[in-house]
Every structure is written in structure tokens, then in C-alpha cells.
Amino acid sequence: MKGMGVFLFVLFILLLSTTNGQYYHQFERKGSYARILAMGSNDYMADPYFITMNPAWISKYDNFVFGDIGSTVSNNFERGGEGQFIGVNLRANRNFSFGALFTRRDFNGGSIAKLDPFGLVEETNATIGGAPVTPLDNNVVLLGAYTSGGHTLALGVSYTSSTKENKPANGGSETGTASQFGFNAGYLSSLSRQLFLDLGAYIIFPGTTLETQQTSETSFTQTIIGARARAFYYASSRLAIVPVFSFFNSKGSAKIGDQAGVTTTDLPSHTAFSIGVGVNYKIGDFLLAGGPSYEFSSVTEPEISGVTPKLTRTRTSFPHWKIGAEWNLTDWFIGRIGYNVATGTVSVQNATSPTTKNEVISTDYSPVNGGLTLGVGFRFGGFSLDATVNEDVLRQGFNNLGGGGATFSYLSASYAF
Numbered sequence: 001m002k003g004m005g006v007f008l009f010v011l012f013i014l015l016l017s018t019t020n021g022q023y024y025h026q027f028e029r030k031g032s033y034a035r036i037l038a039m040g041s042n043d044y045m046a047d048p049y050f051i052t053m054n055p056a057w058i059s060k061y062d063n064f065v066f067g068d069i070g071s072t073v074s075n076n077f078e079r080g081g082e083g084q085f086i087g088v089n090l091r092a093n094r095n096f097s098f099g100a101l102f103t104r105r106d107f108n109g110g111s112i113a114k115l116d117p118f119g120l121v122e123e124t125n126a127t128i129g130g131a132p133v134t135p136l137d138n139n140v141v142l143l144g145a146y147t148s149g150g151h152t153l154a155l156g157v158s159y160t161s162s163t164k165e166n167k168p169a170n171g172g173s174e175t176g177t178a179s180q181f182g183f184n185a186g187y188l189s190s191l192s193r194q195l196f197l198d199l200g201a202y203i204i205f206p207g208t209t210l211e212t213q214q215t216s217e218t219s220f221t222q223t224i225i226g227a228r229a230r231a232f233y234y235a236s237s238r239l240a241i242v243p244v245f246s247f248f249n250s251k252g253s254a255k256i257g258d259q260a261g262v263t264t265t266d267l268p269s270h271t272a273f274s275i276g277v278g279v280n281y282k283i284g285d286f287l288l289a290g291g292p293s294y295e296f297s298s299v300t301e302p303e304i305s306g307v308t309p310k311l312t313r314t315r316t317s318f319p320h321w322k323i324g325a326e327w328n329l330t331d332w333f334i335g336r337i338g339y340n341v342a343t344g345t346v347s348v349q350n351a352t353s354p355t356t357k358n359e360v361i362s363t364d365y366s367p368v369n370g371g372l373t374l375g376v377g378f379r380f381g382g383f384s385l386d387a388t389v390n391e392d393v394l395r396q397g398f399n400n401l402g403g404g405g406a407t408f409s410y411l412s413a414s415y416a417f
Contacts, residue, residue, distance in 0.1 A: 054186035060111055121208055245275045249270065286326075344364045
């Protein structure tokens with residue numbers, strides 16, 4: 001059944017792509033993470049959210065301020081929120097654009113704006129005991145782009161750090177530090193009248209150290225690389241076919257010091273990739289974007305001699321459907337709907353002895369409680385406010401009219417000037 005759905009989707013693309021191609025590389029200066037969420041966590045559309053993966057997008061969203069107000073931290077009305085960040089992009093002249101992102105550790109994007117993706121600080125503290133290392137926060141990302149002849153090259157850099165010193169009155173001081181340096185690069189190009197290319201890659205280096213007077217130094221280091229490639233092939237002024245490929249890999253090591261010396265061990269490694277193809281169909285104020293993808297991810301726990309063998313957990317998903325639509329209900333009010341579901345196979349290995357292991361393989365469906373998403377957008381001149389909508393309001397009413405939950409789940413805002 002799922003194979004028939006993919007076949008019909010590919011047939012739909014082939015039928016629509018028989019029309020004459022035209023130049024149509026235009027991008028509206030609006031959007032946000034809330035928009036992406038509301039449209040099924042969509043990979044097949046242009047949006048300022050993708051600046052986090054490819055810094056060259058600042059040339060398309062220049063003179064632009066955007067950010068996330070985020071989601072509530074609890075069911076109560078209180079200040080703050082999860083996922084908040086702010087970004088600004090400015091055009092210096094026809095060739096150069098500059099931007100900056102100010103993100104926190106709960107940032108929902110990726111690349112160099114994401115802090116400590118695999119919890120190196122938490123793993124360090126769990127290994128040492130207590131909390132001698134302070135988690136990273138308040139990341140700063142600086143971006144620059146150069147555009148010429150339809151081609152844009154961009155670079156980005158980020159850095160943040162933390163320090164914690166403990167100086168007991170009876171001696172035995174210790175200093176715990178954490179840091180992350182990141183570098184990314186991006187490329188955008190109108191290669192032809194029909195083809196627009198989007199390439200981005202990054203590398204980040206999270207690390208922690210603990211220095212004490214009683215033991216050798218302890219340090220944890222990781223190297224994380226990732227890349228995303230997309231192409232918008234315009235079969236007509238309304239339809240683009242959008243292939244997407246993404247990849248990341250993480251490796252690291254730990255040097256654990258004690259009074260006897262230093263023990264070196266590998267950290268768990270992470271690998272993931274996905275490949276998909278979708279459509280981006282726009283007519284007037286209506287946009288339909290989405291498609292299926294194949295996804296693979298794995299986590300490998302290294303062998304511990306005499307304790308456990310190498311253990312691997314993998315997940316393979318196909319198809320993973322990400323589909324969304326948006327349309328203008330009025331000049332200032334936009335409606336959105338999305339669908340995000342996946343069928344997968346999960347394999348988990350567990351040690352039974354220092355040299356043997358069991359493996360359990362099962363079918364997995366996600367999300368467990370449905371994949372429908374709803375959203376709205378408000379437009380007032382250059383200002384935009386986007387929100388995902390708690391679909392429960394359709395069943396029990398808006399919160400200020402008698403409902404029991406939040407009306408908007410996640411909020412983003414932007415201003416183009």
C-alpha cells in the first residue's frame with residue numbers, strides 16, 4: 001500500500017513536469033520555524049528558517065529581522081519560552097550581505113547555531129559525578145555572503161563557552177569548562193532558467209575539560225559534520241520538483257583522568273542521512289509543498305573490553321511523508337495545514353555477555369498520536385506573526401472562550417524592511 005502511494009506521487013510529478021519551463025526563482029521575504037512546523041516540518045519550500053543550514057540564504061532574506069517567541073514552558077502563563085532566538089540580516093550593497101543569529105541551547109534549528117547537539121556536557125557530568133561543568137548557552141553566529149552573477153557564496157562562524165570554578169576552603173580546587181566552535185559554508189545559484197541549487201555544510205567542535213589538583217585532566221571532545229543539498233527544478237512557473245539530501249556524522253572521545261593517570265575511550269557515534277523528492281506548487285496565494293523521503297539513522301556504542309561488545313541502534317524510515325499547504329484567507333490572514341508521518345523499522349542490540357548480544361527488530365510508526373498540524377499567519381505590512389495551532393481548539397474552543405489549553409503552540413515573528 002505504501003509503495004502504491006509513492007508510485008502515484010512520482011507519477012503525479014512526471015505528469016505535471018511536461019509543461020514548458022520558465023524562470024521563476026523568486027522568494028517572498030516572509031516565513032519562520034512556526035511556518036515550517038505548521039506545514040508538516042516541510043523540507044520542500046523556501047523559508048528563512050533554512051538560513052541555519054545554509055548561510056547563503058541571508059542574501060534572499062536581506063534587511064530582515066526574524067526569530068522565535070517559542071512555546072510555553074508550562075501550562076501556566078509566565079515569562080520566557082522554549083526555543084526562543086533572534087536573527088538579523090542586512091544588505092551592505094549589491095554584492096555583500098551580513099547577518100547574525102543569537103540562539104540558546106533549546107534552539108530548534110541546526111548547523112552551527114545548535115549547541116551541544118548530543119549532550120556532551122551532560123555526559124561529562126554523568127561520568128565525573130556532580131555538575132562541575134556548566135551547560136552551554138547564549139550562542140552567537142556571524143554570517144556573511146557575497147553575490148555575483150546569480151551565484152551566492154557564504155560563510156558563518158560561531159563560538160560560545162562556559163566556566164565553573166570550585167574553590168573549597170580546605171583546598172582541592174577544580175575548574176570545569178565547556179566550549180563550542182562552529183564553521184559553516186553555503187552556496188546558492190540559479191544554474192539555469194529552470195534550476196536553482198541550495199548547498200550547505202557545517203562542522204562543529206563541542207568540548208569539555210575538568211582540571212583538579214588531585215587527578216589528571218579529564219576532557220571530552222566531539223567532531224560533528226553535516227550537509228544538506230536541495231534543488232528546485234522549475235518545470236513551469238507554478239511547479240518545482242525538489243530533491244533533498246541531508247547527512248550528518250558525529251564522533252568523539254573521552255580522556256578520563258584519575259590519580260593513576262588517564263583512560264581514553266571512544267564516545268558513541270551518530271550517523272544519519274535522508275533522501276527525498278517532493279513538489280513545490282504555487283498558484284496565486286496558494287502553496288502546496290511536500291513529498292516522501294527515505295531516512296536512516298544509527299547510534300553505535302563502542303566496545304568496552306571485558307564488559308560489552310559493540311552495540312548498535314538503527315532506524316530506517318520509508319516513506320516519511322512531509323506535506324503542507326498554505327493559502328491566504330484574507331489579505332492579512334493565512335491558513336496552513338500539514339501532515340508528517342513515517343513508517344519505520346527499528347533495530348536494537350543489547351549485550352548478553354562481554355562478547356555476545358541480542359537484537360530486536362520491529363516496525364515503528366510515528367508520531368504515535370497522529371501527524372496532522374495546523375497553523376496561521378498574520379501579515380501587517382512587512383511584519384509577520386506565525387503560529388502553530390493546537391488542533392484541540394477545534395474540538396473544545398479557544399482558550400479565552402472556554403477551552404482548557406493554549407490556542408497557539410509555537411510562535412515566530414519577522415519583519416522585512
